[in-house]
Amino acid sequence: MIKLENIKKSFGELEVLKDVSLNVEKGTVTAIIGPSGSGKTTFLRCINILEQPTDGKITIDEQTIDFSNKVSKKEIISLRSKTGMVFQQHHLFPHLTALENVMEGLVTVQKVKKDVAKKKAIDLLTKVGLEEKINLLPHQLSGGQQQRVGIARALALEPTVILFDEPTSALDPELVQEVLKVMKELAEEGMTMIVVTHEMKFARDVADEVIFMDGGYIVEQGHPKDVLEHPKHARTKQFLQLIQ
Amino acid sequence: MIKLENIKKSFGELEVLKDVSLNVEKGTVTAIIGPSGSGKTTFLRCINILEQPTDGKITIDEQTIDFSNKVSKKEIISLRSKTGMVFQQHHLFPHLTALENVMEGLVTVQKVKKDVAKKKAIDLLTKVGLEEKINLLPHQLSGGQQQRVGIARALALEPTVILFDEPTSALDPELVQEVLKVMKELAEEGMTMIVVTHEMKFARDVADEVIFMDGGYIVEQGHPKDVLEHPKHARTKQFLQLIQ
Amino acid sequence: MDLNSIFSQENLTIAKDSFLPMVKTALIGTIPLTIITFIVGIVLAFITALFRLSGNKFLNGIARFYVSIIRGTPLLVQLFIIFYGLPSINVTISPYISAIIGFSLSVGAYASEIIRGSIQSIDKGQWEAASSIGMTYNQTLKRIIIPQAARVSLPPLSNTFISLVKDTSLASLILVTEMFRTAQEIAATNYKFLVVYTEAGIIYWIICFFLSIIQGRLEARVARYVAK
Amino acid sequence: MDLNSIFSQENLTIAKDSFLPMVKTALIGTIPLTIITFIVGIVLAFITALFRLSGNKFLNGIARFYVSIIRGTPLLVQLFIIFYGLPSINVTISPYISAIIGFSLSVGAYASEIIRGSIQSIDKGQWEAASSIGMTYNQTLKRIIIPQAARVSLPPLSNTFISLVKDTSLASLILVTEMFRTAQEIAATNYKFLVVYTEAGIIYWIICFFLSIIQGRLEARVARYVAK
Amino acid sequence: GCNTNKKEETAKGKDLLTQVKDSGELKIGTEGTYAPFTFHDKSGKLTGFDVDLSNEVAKRLGVKPKYFETQWDAMFAGLDAKRFDIIANEVGIRADREKKYYFSDPYITSSGALVVKSDSKVKSFNDIKGLNAAQSLTSNYGDLAKKYGAKLVGVEGFSQAIQLIESGRADATINDKLSIQNYLKETGDNKVKIAALENDASNSGFMFRKDDDSLVKAVNKALADMKKDGKYDEIVQKWFGKDGLK
Numbered sequence A, B: 001m002i003k004l005e006n007i008k009k010s011f012g013e014l015e016v017l018k019d020v021s022l023n024v025e026k027g028t029v030t031a032i033i034g035p036s037g038s039g040k041t042t043f044l045r046c047i048n049i050l051e052q053p054t055d056g057k058i059t060i061d062e063q064t065i066d067f068s069n070k071v072s073k074k075e076i077i078s079l080r081s082k083t084g085m086v087f088q089q090h091h092l093f094p095h096l097t098a099l100e101n102v103m104e105g106l107v108t109v110q111k112v113k114k115d116v117a118k119k120k121a122i123d124l125l126t127k128v129g130l131e132e133k134i135n136l137l138p139h140q141l142s143g144g145q146q147q148r149v150g151i152a153r154a155l156a157l158e159p160t161v162i163l164f165d166e167p168t169s170a171l172d173p174e175l176v177q178e179v180l181k182v183m184k185e186l187a188e189e190g191m192t193m194i195v196v197t198h199e200m201k202f203a204r205d206v207a208d209e210v211i212f213m214d215g216g217y218i219v220e221q222g223h224p225k226d227v228l229e230h231p232k233h234a235r236t237k238q239f240l241q242l243i244q
Numbered sequence C, D: 001m002d003l004n005s006i007f008s009q010e011n012l013t014i015a016k017d018s019f020l021p022m023v024k025t026a027l028i029g030t031i032p033l034t035i036i037t038f039i040v041g042i043v044l045a046f047i048t049a050l051f052r053l054s055g056n057k058f059l060n061g062i063a064r065f066y067v068s069i070i071r072g073t074p075l076l077v078q079l080f081i082i083f084y085g086l087p088s089i090n091v092t093i094s095p096y097i098s099a100i101i102g103f104s105l106s107v108g109a110y111a112s113e114i115i116r117g118s119i120q121s122i123d124k125g126q127w128e129a130a131s132s133i134g135m136t137y138n139q140t141l142k143r144i145i146i147p148q149a150a151r152v153s154l155p156p157l158s159n160t161f162i163s164l165v166k167d168t169s170l171a172s173l174i175l176v177t178e179m180f181r182t183a184q185e186i187a188a189t190n191y192k193f194l195v196v197y198t199e200a201g202i203i204y205w206i207i208c209f210f211l212s213i214i215q216g217r218l219e220a221r222v223a224r225y226v227a228k
Numbered sequence E: 001g002c003n004t005n006k007k008e009e010t011a012k013g014k015d016l017l018t019q020v021k022d023s024g025e026l027k028i029g030t031e032g033t034y035a036p037f038t039f040h041d042k043s044g045k046l047t048g049f050d051v052d053l054s055n056e057v058a059k060r061l062g063v064k065p066k067y068f069e070t071q072w073d074a075m076f077a078g079l080d081a082k083r084f085d086i087i088a089n090e091v092g093i094r095a096d097r098e099k100k101y102y103f104s105d106p107y108i109t110s111s112g113a114l115v116v117k118s119d120s121k122v123k124s125f126n127d128i129k130g131l132n133a134a135q136s137l138t139s140n141y142g143d144l145a146k147k148y149g150a151k152l153v154g155v156e157g158f159s160q161a162i163q164l165i166e167s168g169r170a171d172a173t174i175n176d177k178l179s180i181q182n183y184l185k186e187t188g189d190n191k192v193k194i195a196a197l198e199n200d201a202s203n204s205g206f207m208f209r210k211d212d213d214s215l216v217k218a219v220n221k222a223l224a225d226m227k228k229d230g231k232y233d234e235i236v237q238k239w240f241g242k243d244g245l246k
């Protein structure tokens, strides 16, 4: 179970997350939607503790960090190891091949033997449909392929939950589907996922819960059908109109 | 009338446009769709002569350039002045305000008096809904606002045809509509437009003709209804499936 | 000797007495020479950069050769050739002009690479956008590219400027009065080379320190239109 | 005199006779000194850059001060203080070691700014991606950032290296044999300083020319993983 | 423990001469670029009048000479910093220098010579009033030129001074007679000439730090011995011919 309680985050004067709480059950997919600047990325980054929340509690797999207290580096590293992250821009390591990108965390962080790591990395790259591209450098791959390597890299460390930040929004339209397909398969295998996305079809078909964020709050949340087709709040309605 | 005959373009060995011909009537909107790398951008750039075609003829407003002959700079400048271009990335001049961006071509190229240019620029910025932002620098504007300044900048020189290269694909989803709205208004006013886009709804609702490009050729073209809903070619079908 | 003797009464007196003469030649020699040279050098650098960027193979070749020669040989040798060498082909140039020529050629070569880099660093889209509204090469350069390139090249150009302040100490070799020459003269009479040179070093440092403050201000100003 | 007299038989003989001695001291003096100094300097530069990038105010302050001093004062003064000044506080260092210290401190300061810039130029996303798979600061630096920063910093570092070749001519001041000293010795005997210095300049230029070819190769190699 | 203590005490108290003898070498600072006193011959070997002389002095002290070559300002700094023990560089014995340094007894006497362009009208030192004299900072002769009312232009060395005269950018230079004669002999330059010789001769000697005078005394003794047994004359003749110092 992933439990986020009263997360707050400010950058200087700017309060970006005002008070966000969310429970995510194991094996479910949560989709987060909302206008630009509403704090979606910041929220994901707080779960991954790339940004340290100003206040609030995060619980993943029994470990809880309370950010109203001083937090040690060790706690952060331990909690972070339970999450994987896929970015909007793939952020692959440009000097490493697809294979090396996926192996990096296994070898450097988890100190897995090279040949074991390699086997695992090949399996994961095969899973995302890239068995023939393992020795290419990121710039030799298309945007969709790059993003799939990014997913394999996040999967390699076997996190409890994977966070996706608009994984398809930087892609050419005809490359979007290949990434969404991989994500759908992951969801079907029971991976716990939190996905910031603008792909409404994906949210409707795959997500177990949809969250609408605006102005640093969760404005509305519930079953995809309810939120996307019968939104209760005026802001949700307005937003959905704009993007469809 | 804009007439493009047997346009060819190679980069070294790579033949990007193999043989493209297209007629565009005054006051119509032509939408170009097609997969990434099919040559859509290159085609637009050839019309604007940002890239010089390897072969072929371009006729706009009685002026014809035949690229099988040597072409003078003067001819190019004259033909180019009949086209305006809106880019995928806005390419606004970052050191100039919105107003100065729109005035630049008038003052520097057309040698219009400053106060006349200013009046015209304010009118155009008002038209695209930015009368309150005229003195802001590009980085102080949202993506949608930037793109609208880009449109005003292209309009300022009163071109015969405006070329749009995926004007909304770099925008956050909820900013897309404000740009499409401006484009729709332009179309209604009778502006001649050629638009590379992935916005199928816009193509369907606004375009008079849709072109599907692939592999450096026009594969299919016709009325939006026909091309988008009853595509004849397998490749068109496949592409439309992928992006919907 | 020990630390105390470094700050002995004698050394302090020497430092005090030599301070004003050195500051004076810094003000009438080093600083004006630096400023004039830098301005001429930048103009030269700019032309060289345009040569390098032009499609013309001949101009490009000239520019490359010039830059290679200047960067590949010691400034001292260049100054010697200009001042002592040219008279043998009957070109005799006064010390001050020789210094300006020598240092400007040097600044021109180093700065041209900076300017070229800064122009190339501007997104190609800017050229195309300018082109699409009908601007010519020269118009685009002047109104669109240079204002943006100036921002990129300001920090490295400031560094060139600061280096130049110190390099002008070589001007004394060709009879130009500047600060380091004064230091040498003073030391040649009191034989306290270490004290006097160190003092000169401190004065250089102070000049450079002020220059880098100005640099910081300028950079902040030119950065105004850039997104955070 | 005229152009002919520049290429007179006499001058050509002088140039021929002085060629070998100069090349010899270039090979045993200038080049090894440059290489050793550069390696030590880069290590120093790297540490300084990390100090500057660390959140620690104290380390940052030290690094800033060091860079400011070295960049703000002439190298000549620095060498003087190390070699002739330190003995007065009972620190006496041999010429060669003094030269290495002096030039390394110089390279360290200039190169640290280059390295710092190159590290900062790497997209923040790389740090975050590394962080998100659990890599520590040091692991990220070593395995992700430095390999990429190396590419960015290679051209300016090569320039520092090439400048160093010429700067080592100052080493004779502190009793280290290098090429320019040999040129001075020869010129003092035959009084043809112009011919001999020009020849020295040409040799420097040849060395720099070869170095820049190597630079080009290296850059091409390190660029392998970068999109066109 | 006692023993080592004693040793340290004596080491501290050792005079310069003992230190030199203990180390077995005399460290000599010189420019190496001032012919014919200290310079490199065609084979690259350091040689010259001052070099031969200090070689002989070292021999008589029973130690090996070791040369440290650098430029004028660094030479003084090097002596101060105890990088070497003496300077052998034709340094003129002058009151201002004697305030800070010891000198040996003079080992050479020479006079200044005025060099001008061959077609110059300058005939005597008095004629250089108001003219440009190219002088290096390091020579004694700048003061002399100033005394006769010349304007000084500072150059790096003698060669550069000659070049300035030949290109018309300076009118005259004053330098050591012996050094000029050597230049004229070596180069056969006929574009310049000696216009006048100075009446007052000046003395040069080895220069020492003002620590203790033990080494000065020993060097003086060696010089006196050389003069007595003819070695000194031999060296003079080698460099300046039969009546070179007349």
Ligand SMILES: Nc1ncnc2c1ncn2[C@@H]1O[C@H](COP(=O)(O)OP(=O)(O)OP(=O)(O)O)[C@@H](O)[C@H]1O
Residues within 6 Å of the ligand: A011, A014, A016, A034, A035, A036, A037, A038, A039, A040, A041, A042, A043, B172
């Ligand atoms: N490091 C930071 N420093 C200061 N402000 C920041 C920082 N990161 C984000 N912000 C601000 O926080 C607000 C929310 O940003 P965030 O990126 O979380 O929005 P988002 O919902 O992900 O938007 P988008 O859909 O555009 O990605 C914005 O106003 C942004 O400018």
Ligand SMILES: Nc1ncnc2c1ncn2[C@@H]1O[C@H](COP(=O)(O)OP(=O)(O)OP(=O)(O)O)[C@@H](O)[C@H]1O
Residues within 6 Å of the ligand: A172, B011, B014, B016, B034, B035, B036, B037, B038, B039, B040, B041, B042, B043
């Ligand atoms: N300047 C150039 N030099 C070499 N190749 C080029 C150049 N510009 C484009 N290409 C190549 O031409 C092909 C077509 O590119 P183009 O940008 O026209 O495609 P597109 O249809 O606009 O694609 P997208 O939807 O990704 O924008 C691609 O393979 C591209 O790599």
Ligand SMILES: [Mg+2]
Residues within 6 Å of the ligand: A040, A041, A042, A165
């Ligand atoms: Mg975001």
Ligand SMILES: [Mg+2]
Residues within 6 Å of the ligand: B040, B041, B042, B165
């Ligand atoms: Mg395109």
